[in-house]
Amino acid sequence: MKLELNDQQKMIQKMVREFAEKEVGPIAAELDEKGEYPTETLEKMAKLGLLGIFIPTEYGGAALDTISYATVIEEISRKCASTGVITSVHNSLVSYPIMKYGTEEQKKKYLPILAKGEKIGAFAGTEPNAGSDLGAMQTTAKLKGNKYIINGDKTFITSGPKAGIIIVFAVTDKSAGAKGISTFIVENTMKGFKVGSIFDKMGINANLVSELIFEEMEVPKENLLGKEGDGFKIALNTLDGGRIGIAAQAVGIAQAALDESIEYSKQRQQFGRPIAKFQAIQWMIAEMATSIEAARYLLYNAAYAKDKGGRFSKEAAMAKLFASETAMNAAIKAVQIHGGYGYTKEYTVERLFRDAKITEIYEGTSEVQKMVIAGSLLR
Amino acid sequence: MNIIVCAKQVVDVSEMKVDSSTKKPILQGVPQKISDIDKNAMEEAIKIKDKHGGKITVLTVGPADAKERIKELLAMGADEGILIPYPDKYDYHVVSTLLTEAIKKIGEYDIILCGEASIDLFSGQIGPRLAGLLGIPQITYAQSVNAEKDKITADRNMGDKSVTTESTYPVLITVTKEINEPRLPSLMQILGAANKPINDWTVESLADGLNPKIDAVELNGIPMERKNIIYKDNVDESVKNLVDSLAKEGVLR
Numbered sequence: 001m002k003l004e005l006n007d008q009q010k011m012i013q014k015m016v017r018e019f020a021e022k023e024v025g026p027i028a029a030e031l032d033e034k035g036e037y038p039t040e041t042l043e044k045m046a047k048l049g050l051l052g053i054f055i056p057t058e059y060g061g062a063a064l065d066t067i068s069y070a071t072v073i074e075e076i077s078r079k080c081a082s083t084g085v086i087t088s089v090h091n092s093l094v095s096y097p098i099m100k101y102g103t104e105e106q107k108k109k110y111l112p113i114l115a116k117g118e119k120i121g122a123f124a125g126t127e128p129n130a131g132s133d134l135g136a137m138q139t140t141a142k143l144k145g146n147k148y149i150i151n152g153d154k155t156f157i158t159s160g161p162k163a164g165i166i167i168v169f170a171v172t173d174k175s176a177g178a179k180g181i182s183t184f185i186v187e188n189t190m191k192g193f194k195v196g197s198i199f200d201k202m203g204i205n206a207n208l209v210s211e212l213i214f215e216e217m218e219v220p221k222e223n224l225l226g227k228e229g230d231g232f233k234i235a236l237n238t239l240d241g242g243r244i245g246i247a248a249q250a251v252g253i254a255q256a257a258l259d260e261s262i263e264y265s266k267q268r269q270q271f272g273r274p275i276a277k278f279q280a281i282q283w284m285i286a287e288m289a290t291s292i293e294a295a296r297y298l299l300y301n302a303a304y305a306k307d308k309g310g311r312f313s314k315e316a317a318m319a320k321l322f323a324s325e326t327a328m329n330a331a332i333k334a335v336q337i338h339g340g341y342g343y344t345k346e347y348t349v350e351r352l353f354r355d356a357k358i359t360e361i362y363e364g365t366s367e368v369q370k371m372v373i374a375g376s377l378l379r
Numbered sequence: 380m381n382i383i384v385c386a387k388q389v390v391d392v393s394e395m396k397v398d399s400s401t402k403k404p405i406l407q408g409v410p411q412k413i414s415d416i417d418k419n420a421m422e423e424a425i426k427i428k429d430k431h432g433g434k435i436t437v438l439t440v441g442p443a444d445a446k447e448r449i450k451e452l453l454a455m456g457a458d459e460g461i462l463i464p465y466p467d468k469y470d471y472h473v474v475s476t477l478l479t480e481a482i483k484k485i486g487e488y489d490i491i492l493c494g495e496a497s498i499d500l501f502s503g504q505i506g507p508r509l510a511g512l513l514g515i516p517q518i519t520y521a522q523s524v525n526a527e528k529d530k531i532t533a534d535r536n537m538g539d540k541s542v543t544t545e546s547t548y549p550v551l552i553t554v555t556k557e558i559n560e561p562r563l564p565s566l567m568q569i570l571g572a573a574n575k576p577i578n579d580w581t582v583e584s585l586a587d588g589l590n591p592k593i594d595a596v597e598l599n600g601i602p603m604e605r606k607n608i609i610y611k612d613n614v615d616e617s618v619k620n621l622v623d624s625l626a627k628e629g630v631l632r
Contacts, residue, residue, distance in 0.1 A: 007447060011454065011569050019563050049566030062566035 003297065005071065012068050016075040019048060025079035031206035032351050037162050038083045038206050045087065046117025050076075053091045054099060059111035061095070066241075066303035070248040074299075077252025078259075081355035082206035084252055085362075088245030089158045090114065094121025094167055097238045098185065101226040110165055110185060119164025123242070124154040124186075124212050125235055132368045134169070134235055135178045139214065141170035143221065148172075148184060150217040153196065156362070160210030161195045164188050168214070169235055172228045181231030185223045192217030203354030240313050241306060242363045243320040247299045250323035250359040254292045257327070257334035257352050261285055264338055264347075275337070284333045292330065295323040314376040321369035324359035331356035380433035380526065381488045382424045385478055385509070386417040386452060388445040389499040397600025404600045413448045416494030418455075418561040420554050424492050425456040425562070427526045433489070434458045438481055440465060440474045446577055453572040454564035460577035461485075463585065470591035475508035480585035482513060489548040490531065495520050495555050506553035517551040518544045522558050 005013060023044055031038055045051055053069045055061020069091065077084025095114045098106060113119050130136035139152025150170050157163075166186045173180030186193065196211025226234055262285060265276035275281050302319035305312035334349040335342035342349045360366050390409045397404050413421075424435045435457040439445050442465060449460035463477050482488065491510075496503035503519075510517035521533035522541065535542045536555050564572070582589070608624065610617035625631045 007450070008569065008573065011447075011451060011564075011572075012566060014451075015454075015563050015566075015569060047565065048563060053566065057567070062570060064566060064570075068566075 003300075005067065009065075009068050009071060012064070013071040013075060015048070016050070016072050017078075019044070019050075020075050020079040024076060024083055028080035028083075028206070029345075029348070029351060031080070031082065032203075033205075033345070035205045035208070037159075037208050038080065038086065039162070041080075041083055042086065042117055042120060045076075045083075046115075049115075050087060051090055051117040051120075052095065052111075052115025055095050055111050055115045056099070059107055060115035061111065066244060066306045067300055070244060070299050070303045073245050073248035074252040074255070074296075077249040078256045079252075080206065081249055081253050081352075081358075082204045084249040085204060085246070085358075086120065086159055086207050088242065088249060089123055090121040092241045092245045093123035093238055094165060096241055097167055097183070097225060097234055100237070101183070101230065101234055102185075103222075105222065106185060106225065114165060119187075120159050120162055122157050122159045122163030122166045122212075123238070124157050124160075124166050124168045125239075126154060126156045128153060128155050132364050134181060134232055137169060137171055137181060139168070139170040140174075141172050141182060141184065141219070143172075146221045148219045148221060148224065150184065150186075150192070150214045150219055152214050154212040154214075155196075156199070156209055157212050158207055158209055158362075160212055161198055161208045166193075166212065167225065167238075168212075168219075169231050170214075172231075176229060178232040179229050181235070182228045183225040183231045183234045184219050185225055186217070186219055190217055190219060202357060203351070204358055236313070239363060240316045243316040243369075244299065244302050244306060246359055246363045247295070247302065247316070247319035247323040250320070250327035250356070251292065251295050251299055253327040253352055253356050253359065254288070254295065254323070254330040257330040257349060257356075258285070258288045258292060260347070260349050260352070261288065261334045261337045264341075268339075281337055284337060288330045288333055291326040295319070295326040298322050311376075314373055317364070317369040317372040317376075320359075320364065321366050321373070324356075324366065327356040327359050380427055380431040380490065382427060382433060382435045383482060383485060383488050383491045384417070384421050384424045384435060384437050384452070384457065385491065385493045385505065386421065386437055386439050386449070387414045387494075387497045387499075387505075388412070388439065388441040388448045389414045389497055392498055397602065399602070402599045402602070404598060411444065411448060413451060414494055414497040414499065416496065416498065416554065416556055418452075418494075419556055419558050420492040420494050421452050421455055421457065422559045422561040423524055423552075423554055424490070426559070427490065427524070428456070431526060431528070436461060436485060436488075438478060438485075439463070440469075440477050449577050450572050451564070453575040453577070454568045455562060456564075456568070457575070459575060461580055462577055463580045463582060466582045466589060468591050469589075470593045470595075471502060471504045471508060472592045473589045475505050475512060476589055477582065477585055478505065478509055479512040481580060482509070484580070484585065489550075490526070491515075491549070491551040493551070493553045495553045503553070506551055510551040513549075513551070515549050515551055516546045517553070518546055519553045521552050521554045524552060524554070524558065 049062045052061030141148045141150045168184045168186045172182040194213040196213045198210045298319040302315035305315040331353040437452045437457045437460045440463045493506040518533045520536045522536040523534045525532045
C-alpha cells in the first residue's frame, strides 16, 4: 500500500498550487470583501482544464480520477474557498451526474460547454422546507406535450445567479414519495427560470448563493436526466461525490489556516521572542497539522473508494465530517494564534474562520454525515 | 524551426534554510524544480514554435529524478526530453562539454535557448560556453526575441540600456526573467506529457575522460545582517531620518 500521490497527481497538484498562488490568492480578500464572483478566475481555470476534471476526453474534459480532483479542489480552496466550492459544484454536482446518467445527446450537448467553462453549473436540490430531507421536496414537474412544466422554489444555490446549466430536482409523482423525484437539466435561459434573492452570508462571499424560482418553467422532455423517479438515487449518488469535494475544500481551508499560523508565529514577537517558541503555540500548530494529515488521508480514502467503483457513501461522509470539523478547529486556532490581529480583516485567518463554518453545514450537515455513517454501520 | 532548450534542475532556493551554527545550507528535503529562468527559455521556445512550427527538445544534465522535472517542460509544450546523468565529478567545463556533445549528436538545430543563469549558482557560464564550444553566434541576456524566417533579433538587457542584436541561424540565446511569463500546463497537457519520450543518454556515449577543472571547496550560506534601526521620534522627524539613512546607504539616489 502506498500513501502517496502518483507522479501525475503530483504534477497536477503542483500546477494548481502555482495557479492558485499566482491567480487566486492575490484577489481572494478583495472578492470576499466585495462579494464579487470569480468570473475571470473561472475563465483561466477552464483553459487549464480545471472545469472538466471528470469529463471524458471526447467531450473536451481531462477524464481524471477523483484523487486528482480532490487535490485540485484542495489547492484552489487553500487560496479561496469560494472559488473552491464553485469548482467543486461545477465538476462533481453538475458535470458528473450528466456524465453518469445522461443520454449520449445530453452529454454531447452539455459536457463540452461545461468543460470549456462557457457555462457554469449549479445544483438545485435544496428548498426552503427540504434540505437533506429530499422526501419533503415541493417543487413539481408535470409533463405537458413534449415539455415538463416545473414550479417551485429552490434555495441556497451555489452560483445561482451565474450558472447557465442547472441540475434541478422536482417531484413528478407525489404518490411515490422519494421514488417520485426526477432530475432535469435546466438552462437559465429557459422560459420561467428566475433568480431570486442573493443571500448575504457570513463567509464564502465570492460564491454568489441565491434562490432560484421556477414559475411555469418550460423544460424540454429530452432534458429529463435518467428516468422519471430516478431523482432520489441520482441525488444521493451525486452528493456522495460532492461531499468529497467539500472535504477537499475543508482540507484546503485548514491547510491555509496552518500555513498562516506557522508564518505568523515565527514573525510575531512577544516577551522578547517569536511566539512560535512558546509551547502553547507549538501545541496548537502540532494539533492542527495532525488533524489536517488525518483529514487528508480520509479524503484520499474516500476518493479512492469512489474510483474503485461501488458504494462510497460512508467513506465520503467520514471524510466530509472530519475534514470540515478540522477546518473549523484549525481556523479557530489560527485566529487565536494571531490574537487581536486575527480578528481583523487585514489578516487572512479572519476570512478562513468565516469560510470554514459552511463546510460543516452544506452538502449535508455534520449531523447528517453521522446519520449516513451510522446508517451504513447499523444496517 | 528546431529548438533545443537547456534546462537545469535546482533546489527551490526559496525553501532552503541555512544552519545557523555551521552556516551550511540545509539541502536535504528541499524540493527540486526547474531553474526559473530556464522556464522562461522554454516559454520563448514554445512561442517561436507556435509561430514557425518545428520541434522542441529539452536537454538536461542532472540526477535521475530530474526526469520528473523534464516532464513538466514536456507538459508545457516540449516534444522530447534528453537526460544525461551527472558524472561523479563535474563543473561548468564538464557540464558544458556534455551538453555540447549532446547537441552535436542531436545534429539539426536552429536555436539553442538557455536561461541567463541558473537560480542556484547563478554563474551564467553555460550558455556562452556552449556557443563557444559549438562555434555559433550567441545573444546573451535577451529580454525580448523576434524570430523571423532567416534571422533573429533580440533586445539584450544591459541594465540601464538595451542593445538590439541580430543573428542568423543557428544561434544560442540566453534569456532573462522579464522576457515572458512561463505558462502553466493544462490538465490535458499534463496527461499528454506521459506519452512524450525522455531519452537517457550516457556520459560515456558523449565524452571520454572528462575531468572537472575547478573544485567546489566549500558551500556556505551568507547570513543577512539587519541593521535594526528603529525610528521613534515623531512621524515627520522619523520619515526625514529614514530617508536620510536610505540615501546614505545608497538605496535612494
